Amino acid sequence: MSVRIQTEDFDVSQEMLALRKKNAKVGAVASFVGVVRDLNDGEDISTLELEHYPGMTERSLELIVTEAKARWDIYDALIIHRVGVLRPLDQIVLVIVTSAHRGESFKACEFLMDYLKTRAPFWKKEQTSSGERWVEARASDAEAAERWAKAQSK
């Protein structure tokens, strides 16, 4: 299972170990952890609530993993994304990629995050000192994903 949506927290080292599966061909493990900050767009954040589209979320993430596997020579990839109410310092998202050499893992890990941010149906709502608000999509995220579409090769 390479994609998980859950309310519970995750243990990065445990997940890394599980993904390597004692596969002695793995020479590189790259990971990314997204964390809730206490400040966004100049406002203090007390909680962050994550909504998603059950079914489509899993499907879109599986498609993204399949695409990464087609583009780079990687052994495996894992995406865990939390939903529900989170607080500053909480972990939100984990991406892990294994490969023989570091280049493939690094690139695939960044690609997975960039595509997740623009294609997977999650939405964040922040509770700030002046009330609640839906987080707006950033143009910089769309541009980051666009880079990979342009660079069809490695």
Add this chain to the structure above:
Amino acid sequence: MEIKVFFFAKLREVFEIGHEVIVITDAENKVSDVLNVLRQRGDVWRRELDENKSFRIAVNQEMVSDDVFLNEADEVAFFPPVTGG
């Protein structure tokens, strides 16, 4: 034909509904036809689903544009640009 329609995030809140069934004729079988039915309700529907608004569309859980054709019992979702990660 009957189309299952879902709304998420800000759209779900503003419309005060998460999902509903919309009936369109067999001749009006595009996502844009469902959009027209919703827009005709006026008020927040017309405002939030305006062509200038940057909402996203998914049919059967895949992001598409509004000229996609629909079949009976298809699942259409409308939602704001995604903000996960």
